[in-house]
Amino acid sequence: MKIATTLIHIGRDTGRFEGLVNPPICRASTILQPDLASFNAAASNKQQNLYYGRFGTQTSKLLEKACCELDEGHGAVLFPSGLAAIAHVLRTWAEPGSHYLVVDSVYGPVRDFCENELRRLGVDVTWYAPTSGKGIKSLMRPETRLVYCESPGSLTFELQDLREISKVSAEHGAITVADNTWATPYFFKPLDSGIDISIQSASKYLAGHSDVMMGIAVSNERCWPMLKRSSALYGNAVSPDDCYTVLRGLRTLGVRLDRHYSNALQIATWLSEREEVSSVLYPALETHPDHALWQRDFQGASGLLGVEFVPSVSSKAVDELVDRLSLFGIGVSWGGFESLAIPSHPRRSPFAAPRGSLLRLHIGLEDVNDLLDDLESSLDQCIRSAVASRDIFSDNTT
Ligand SMILES: Cc1ncc(COP(=O)(O)O)c(C=O)c1O
Numbered sequence: 001m002k003i004a005t006t007l008i009h010i011g012r013d014t015g016r017f018e019g020l021v022n023p024p025i026c027r028a029s030t031i032l033q034p035d036l037a038s039f040n041a042a043a044s045n046k047q048q049n050l051y052y053g054r055f056g057t058q059t060s061k062l063l064e065k066a067c068c069e070l071d072e073g074h075g076a077v078l079f080p081s082g083l084a085a086i087a088h089v090l091r092t093w094a095e096p097g098s099h100y101l102v103v104d105s106v107y108g109p110v111r112d113f114c115e116n117e118l119r120r121l122g123v124d125v126t127w128y129a130p131t132s133g134k135g136i137k138s139l140m141r142p143e144t145r146l147v148y149c150e151s152p153g154s155l156t157f158e159l160q161d162l163r164e165i166s167k168v169s170a171e172h173g174a175i176t177v178a179d180n181t182w183a184t185p186y187f188f189k190p191l192d193s194g195i196d197i198s199i200q201s202a203s204k205y206l207a208g209h210s211d212v213m214m215g216i217a218v219s220n221e222r223c224w225p226m227l228k229r230s231s232a233l234y235g236n237a238v239s240p241d242d243c244y245t246v247l248r249g250l251r252t253l254g255v256r257l258d259r260h261y262s263n264a265l266q267i268a269t270w271l272s273e274r275e276e277v278s279s280v281l282y283p284a285l286e287t288h289p290d291h292a293l294w295q296r297d298f299q300g301a302s303g304l305l306g307v308e309f310v311p312s313v314s315s316k317a318v319d320e321l322v323d324r325l326s327l328f329g330i331g332v333s334w335g336g337f338e339s340l341a342i343p344s345h346p347r348r349s350p351f352a353a354p355r356g357s358l359l360r361l362h363i364g365l366e367d368v369n370d371l372l373d374d375l376e377s378s379l380d381q382c383i384r385s386a387v388a389s390r391d392i393f394s395d396n397t398t
Pocket of ligand 1: 181182
């Protein structure tokens with residue numbers, strides 16, 4: 001079965017729900033059993049059976065099953081947000097005296113978690129370059145327990161060679177975890193490349209409508225017992241209403257992502273030809289430094305990309321551009337049906353050259369010609385008024 005078909009059929013149980021196309025929202029804390037024998041049977045595997053609302057109801061179990069099938073994993077756990085999923089996994093393998101390797105281009109709040117919570121728990125963290133690939137070997141130590149990846153990296157969009165990284169990590173007895181929010185399993189399945197746990201912020205493409213927060217961790221067989229156990233120990237639970245919303249989002253994930261991809265590719269190509277743009281950070285473009293890796297591993301690209309302006313374009317001019325755009329909303333997050341634009345400010349990294357001003361765009365499902373018109377007129381006006389006020393080439397020129 002091709003993934004577009006899988007997305008329609010997974011996580012449904014029409015037989016059990018008397019023909020309902022979508023499973024109902026099953027809310028519960030207490031779940032009654034007909035007799036004590038059934039109660040004891042349910043208690044013997046609380047995450048599998050219907051036992052108590054904290055361990056999930058029919059709705060959440062169907063979503064877990066769907067996510068597990070999509071990623072071809074062994075088990076899945078749902079979390080109240082993407083960051084909660086990442087923090088939970090990082091904490092689960094943490095031991096005083098242990099060592100983690102974390103990619104330098106990681107989503108900012110994950111860096112904060114590593115620098116504060118992990119260090120407090122006694123974990124030593126080494127930041128590694130996103131382009132390291134099998135070069136992480138020289139950073140591995142006997143006490144390295146976990147290698148954390150995010151591909152492409154947040155804001156800077158470098159791809160990682162997850163095959164090589166997970167191979168080296170496994171040889172050293174560590175586990176490898178990857179944030180796959182950008183691609184989703186529709187475009188890339190990390191477990192196929194040897195990753196042990198694949199994490200997604202379902203608040204983005206899986207839900208797809210900017211109206212729900214959720215995170216998902218899908219594990220292979222090796223890591224599943226530990227992940228399942230820690231999830232129960234920490235009392236992690238999500239709302240069945242949110243599960244219903246994400247299950248509904250899954251049905252259109254493929255068609256939405258196909259459209260995000262074709263719109264984003266057209267816009268990325270067009271932007272890369274503008275004279276005020278020095279590069280477009282989008283791995284599906286041939287000019288992207290990791291394009292070959294993208295071609296090897298990915299079936300497509302989503303709607304999030306970065307635009308780097310030539311050094312002479314000031315950050316003020318980029319701010320003005322964002323304010324002028326009329327079809328691009330100004331707000332955090334991404335992965336919904338709508339287009340968004342914000343100036344982005346990656347931290348200065350020892351692994352990357354200093355950059356010109358950056359803009360992050362999320363390309364939504366609008367007609368691409370309207371988006372192009374909006375970008376063109378805003379860029380033209382912005383540049384013209386910046387030139388008139390002699391501002392365009394101000395703060396970065398020397
Ligand atoms: C790449 C990436 N991973 C994880 C997260 C965190 O997800 P959430 O906002 O659902 O906590 C985000 C949020 O922007 C993200 O961009």
